[in-house]
Amino acid sequence: MRDALKQSEISDLLLEWYDRHARSLPWRVSPDARRAGIRPDPYRVWLSEIMLQQTTVAAVKAYFERFTSLWPDVTALADAEDDMVLGEWAGLGYYARARNLLKCARVIRDDHGGRFPPSRPELQALPGIGPYTSAAIAAIAFDRAETVVDGNVERVVSRLFRIETPLPAAKPELTARAETLTPGSRPGDYAQAMMDLGATVCTPRSPACAICPIASFCAARAAGDQPRFPLKAPRKAKPTRHGHAYVARTAAGEWILEKRPEKGLLGGMLGWPGTDWQEAHPQRAPFSGAWTEIGEVRHTFTHFHLVLTVHAARHVEPTEGYVLRGDNSFRASDLPTVMRKAFDLAQHFLDD
DNA sequence: CACCCGTGGAG
DNA sequence: TCTCCAAGGGT
Numbered sequence: 256m257r258d259a260l261k262q263s264e265i266s267d268l269l270l271e272w273y274d275r276h277a278r279s280l281p282w283r284v285s286p287d288a289r290r291a292g293i294r295p296d297p298y299r300v301w302l303s304e305i306m307l308q309q310t311t312v313a314a315v316k317a318y319f320e321r322f323t324s325l326w327p328d329v330t331a332l333a334d335a336e337d338d339m340v341l342g343e344w345a346g347l348g349y350y351a352r353a354r355n356l357l358k359c360a361r362v363i364r365d366d367h368g369g370r371f372p373p374s375r376p377e378l379q380a381l382p383g384i385g386p387y388t389s390a391a392i393a394a395i396a397f398d399r400a401e402t403v404v405d406g407n408v409e410r411v412v413s414r415l416f417r418i419e420t421p422l423p424a425a426k427p428e429l430t431a432r433a434e435t436l437t438p439g440s441r442p443g444d445y446a447q448a449m450m451d452l453g454a455t456v457c458t459p460r461s462p463a464c465a466i467c468p469i470a471s472f473c474a475a476r477a478a479g480d481q482p483r484f485p486l487k488a489p490r491k492a493k494p495t496r497h498g499h500a501y502v503a504r505t506a507a508g509e510w511i512l513e514k515r516p517e518k519g520l521l522g523g524m525l526g527w528p529g530t531d532w533q534e535a536h537p538q539r540a541p542f543s544g545a546w547t548e549i550g551e552v553r554h555t556f557t558h559f560h561l562v563l564t565v566h567a568a569r570h571v572e573p574t575e576g577y578v579l580r581g582d583n584s585f586r587a588s589d590l591p592t593v594m595r596k597a598f599d600l601a602q603h604f605l606d607d
Numbered sequence: 608c609a610c611c612c613g614t615g616g617a618g
Numbered sequence: 619t620c621t622c623c624a625a626g627g628g629t
Contacts, residue, residue, distance in 0.1 A: 310613085310614075311614090311624045346614075349626085407625070556614090557613060
């Protein structure tokens, strides 16, 4: 009885705080509008949630505006060409998200009549939608009483209950604790309130406990060691890999690119021909040309550092299997960032 | 469960 | 320069 009272008190305080401090975001319906009966478009909720996976709000905004402008609804996106969507996703990272985005849109179009299902199990059966995203869409778009557990919620809950177990082992416990807090009313706003609190108040380094609406309930705050949470397992060191990339144009002025394999790093994206990226790095051009070594590009991926030696040449005739693009169809913005860096370096040389 | 999968900003 | 990490999911 005491616990139930405490839980509803916490969710009430969070909702009151959210009513006053909710961030205004392109995919969000304000708490005022939400209580007036307006629900966000499930398509926009879904798209934003996919983009926001391990990605900052600041980075997502422009991509979200661009995508919703090009493809206003899920059917339009489902009908789009793969290369177009991947090109627009370029620079945002985690490219499997873009491939799964298209798969999901087409399942919605073909098997669900163009509408997102409202239940969490049905949502989680869709490509690219896991435990977090299914709960987020169900709660935010359909006001289902589902509990979202993202990095923000993990941090807030681990501090609130002062959970000593390190992540990722603590995930089940954190989820169970979070579920006890989810209210039956306004679960969508509550989910967003938890995440806003984690993003703006209960931050990783210097949490602003002085302005936190639930500080009086926080066990870590009481103990004075709140920045210590959540505990995390030590991470592995990143090795450095090396490779060579070859940036060239044909005599007709077309850029010589290749489409990377669908699976794996930068899967399905355009890139410059080159060697594998491993510890050993033999310099071997994919086709003959008057290559000039331009310099190095450094780039860090999720689990390794890359040093890429960039070569350039003009008037090259490639062998079969490459993607040729003239200046009217080539956009550096279609390239993943490491490939765009190589282009920036080589362009300076090739323009001379 | 462990590993793979990007990027850019903050401190 | 370097570490951390941001609305995780797939395998």
